[in-house]
Amino acid sequence: MSDHDYRPKSKVGQWFNDRLPLLTLANHLTDYPTPKNLNYWWTFGGILTFCLITQIVTGLTLAMHYIAHADMAFESVEHIMRDVNYGWLIRYIHANGASMFFLAVYIHIFRSLFYGSYKSPREIIWILGIIIYLLMMAAAFMGYVLPWGQMSFWGATVITNLFSAIPLVGEGIVTWLWGGYSVDNPTLTRFFTLHYLIPFLILGLVVLHIWALHVPGNNNPVGIDIKKPSKDTVPFHPYIVIKDGFALLMFMIVFAFFVFYAPNILGHADNYIEANPMVTPAHIVPEWYLLPFYAILRSVPDKLLGVVAMLSAILILAVLPWLDTSKIRSAVFRPLYKQFYWILVADVLILGYVGAMPAEGLYLLIARVATAYYFLHFLVILPVLGFKEKTLPVPLSITEPVLGGSPNLAAARNKESKIE
Amino acid sequence: MKNLYKFFSIIIIIIASNSYSFAAEKAEYLKTDWSFKGLFGKFDRASLQRGYQVYTEVCASCHSMKYLSYRNLAEQGGPEFSEAQAKAIAASFEVTDGPNSDGEMFTRPGKLSDKFVMPYENVKAAQAANGGAYPPDMSVLVKARGGGVDYIYSLLQGYEEAPVGVTLDDGVYYNKYMYGNKIRMAAPLSDGLVEYGDGTNATVEQMSKDVTTFLMWSAEPHLESRHQMGFKAIVYLIILTVLVYFSMKKIWSRVESEV
Numbered sequence: 312m313s314d315h316d317y318r319p320k321s322k323v324g325q326w327f328n329d330r331l332p333l334l335t336l337a338n339h340l341t342d343y344p345t346p347k348n349l350n351y352w353w354t355f356g357g358i359l360t361f362c363l364i365t366q367i368v369t370g371l372t373l374a375m376h377y378i379a380h381a382d383m384a385f386e387s388v389e390h391i392m393r394d395v396n397y398g399w400l401i402r403y404i405h406a407n408g409a410s411m412f413f414l415a416v417y418i419h420i421f422r423s424l425f426y427g428s429y430k431s432p433r434e435i436i437w438i439l440g441i442i443i444y445l446l447m448m449a450a451a452f453m454g455y456v457l458p459w460g461q462m463s464f465w466g467a468t469v470i471t472n473l474f475s476a477i478p479l480v481g482e483g484i485v486t487w488l489w490g491g492y493s494v495d496n497p498t499l500t501r502f503f504t505l506h507y508l509i510p511f512l513i514l515g516l517v518v519l520h521i522w523a524l525h526v527p528g529n530n531n532p533v534g535i536d537i538k539k540p541s542k543d544t545v546p547f548h549p550y551i552v553i554k555d556g557f558a559l560l561m562f563m564i565v566f567a568f569f570v571f572y573a574p575n576i577l578g579h580a581d582n583y584i585e586a587n588p589m590v591t592p593a594h595i596v597p598e599w600y601l602l603p604f605y606a607i608l609r610s611v612p613d614k615l616l617g618v619v620a621m622l623s624a625i626l627i628l629a630v631l632p633w634l635d636t637s638k639i640r641s642a643v644f645r646p647l648y649k650q651f652y653w654i655l656v657a658d659v660l661i662l663g664y665v666g667a668m669p670a671e672g673l674y675l676l677i678a679r680v681a682t683a684y685y686f687l688h689f690l691v692i693l694p695v696l697g698f699k700e701k702t703l704p705v706p707l708s709i710t711e712p713v714l715g716g717s718p719n720l721a722a723a724r725n726k727e728s729k730i731e
Numbered sequence: 732m733k734n735l736y737k738f739f740s741i742i743i744i745i746i747a748s749n750s751y752s753f754a755a756e757k758a759e760y761l762k763t764d765w766s767f768k769g770l771f772g773k774f775d776r777a778s779l780q781r782g783y784q785v786y787t788e789v790c791a792s793c794h795s796m797k798y799l800s801y802r803n804l805a806e807q808g809g810p811e812f813s814e815a816q817a818k819a820i821a822a823s824f825e826v827t828d829g830p831n832s833d834g835e836m837f838t839r840p841g842k843l844s845d846k847f848v849m850p851y852e853n854v855k856a857a858q859a860a861n862g863g864a865y866p867p868d869m870s871v872l873v874k875a876r877g878g879g880v881d882y883i884y885s886l887l888q889g890y891e892e893a894p895v896g897v898t899l900d901d902g903v904y905y906n907k908y909m910y911g912n913k914i915r916m917a918a919p920l921s922d923g924l925v926e927y928g929d930g931t932n933a934t935v936e937q938m939s940k941d942v943t944t945f946l947m948w949s950a951e952p953h954l955e956s957r958h959q960m961g962f963k964a965i966v967y968l969i970i971l972t973v974l975v976y977f978s979m980k981k982i983w984s985r986v987e988s989e990v
Contacts, residue, residue: 386798389871399953400960550983557972557976561972564969567964567968568961571965580876580877584867
């Protein structure tokens with residue numbers, strides 16, 4: 312934040328900037344010193360911003376044609392697909408956009424896990440991110456209900472019924488959520504309202520997320536603190552802008568492939584059957600991005616404990632900065648953590664896979680083992696690893712990344728402990 | 732760049748494993764070459780017109796298609812009947828309209844703007860006429876079944892004698908592609924059931940293919956423009972990506988760092 316003494320050149324600019332320092336903000340955003348060794352995993356922040364804006368713009372357009380009524384919702388979606396000009400394009404971008412958004416957010420989260428970006432002094436950025444992620448799940452779930460297909464209806468029934476597990480007041484809460492005694496028109500209209508509201512809450516939190524990021528600056532693959540600005544940094548514009556732009560274009564090619572050539576592959580066929588409260592689908596499955604948590608929910612035999620386990624699986628991430636006791640951020644210098652990291656990635660993928668399968672026999676057993684391991688990773692392995700692990704020598708700066716040896720190591724360690 | 736390769740291979744693995752799990756679920760579907768698959772996939776116009784004939788002469792006696800209008804039959808990317816043909820098709824149906832100035836409902840010949848006439852007044856009437864089973868609306872049927880066109884195509888040809896040990900109730904038929912193998916619909920097609928105007932031999936296989944093509948169009952009426960636009964969009968994105976890549980290399984050459 313070295314640019315607060317910025318002064319616009321023109322008189323008009325100065326007059327305006329003294330009253331509302333927007334130009335100072337713009338200058339800060341262009342000059343913002345960024346570590347020059349950021350790899351492509353760091354481009355997903357920009358990609359996620361693109362995803363959010365895409366969802367808001369396409370969503371607003373869809374809302375102009377969609378009718379939030381139990382008798383008309385399904386038909387209005389077909390009207391969008393058939394008769395609205397480019398309605399099919401807007402809807403397919405919006406529907407696949409949700410999947411792309413989650414794909415990007417999972418990469419973003421796992422990047423943070425690998426490079427220890429959640430650690431001091433970036434805990435608030437991380438916690439804001441977890442809140443955004445929770446809101447994304449809520450928005451995506453409610454958005455999936457709006458077409459009022461079979462999966463919409465029965466997904467809404469299953470998920471809202473989870474609240475009935477709360478002792479004493481559970482049943483009352485479910486009735487209150489539904490606005491009646493079953494998922495019906497009142498449920499649909501309130502879900503539509505909330506689905507419209509949440510993205511703007513997310514947008515506000517994203518501003519805070521970026522603001523909080525700009526206080527300490529970006530973490531980097533080496534995971535050390537760097538002087539800003541210095542030989543280790545480049546200004547955000549043009550260096551990071553063009554690099555993020557390049558990565559975004561690559562991402563858009565994948566996105567376009569899904570929209571134009573496989574628009575329904577990520578959805579469930581049953582959602583093209585209009586909701587029917589009298590017919591239950593053979594398997595009720597959520598969208599792919601919620602499957603790991605669905606697997607955790609079903610792996611616990613008790614309903615209340617299952618809900619508790621599912622919520623804990625997400626909320627445990629919020630206290631991650633304090634569960635991870637290691638002073639070294641980047642997994643590059645943590646040989647043991649690196650291995651456990653990849654086991655965790657595999658564990659979550661396995662949970663996702665069994666979440667899509669019926670909860671019985673071998674699948675259920677695998678789900679239980681994977682759930683247990685998920686919690687073991689965060690509650691036991693991470694805290695213990697910080698004390699036991701022998702880490703590799705950390706370089707002093709990005710420009711001298713290959714320097715090893717004990718003097719540097721000691722200095723790096725000192726530097727780390729000073730932050731604490 | 733190495734990381735990006737990893738990223739894409741992970742995506743490919745996820746997609747591949749997905750399609751594998753679908754395939755493993757049910758009997759292997761019959762395969763045929765669909766003209767509408769692939770980057771430049773288009774509908775076979777003649778097949779769509781024949782498919783409409785099969786739909787209207789066979790399926791439509793039980794299955795509604797309530798999201799389609801007669802005007803769709805003349806629209807680009809569909810069967811592309813001429814406007815006069817589509818008007819004649821519409822006029823061959825009796826449509827209930829009204830109320831008129833006397834407050835009475837009346838019938839008149841159909842117009843292009845009318846929705847496809849439904850075979851039954853409502854779901855209950857459809858069930859009553861079909862032994863309790865509701866013949867599903869066919870507008871988006873292809874997208875509402877896991878196997879899509881291959882499933883519908885196979886199902887139409889999948890009627891068999893029930894194997895020994897399987898007992899069927901009255902009005903229930905055996906179909907090797909149906910979920911649970913029991914279906915309430917009698918085999919709808921038989922060789923020569925319709926007489927194609929273009930002289931194509933109306934075998935069960937041919938009719939199955941034509942009507943399934945028609946159902947694909949009815950579920951995705953904008954499929955052709957989607958494929959055309961998709962190809963342009965992706966080519967545009969690739970060119971832009973290459974240009975941005977070289978600009979990026981140029982800009983980053985000012986600092987000693989790899990990008």
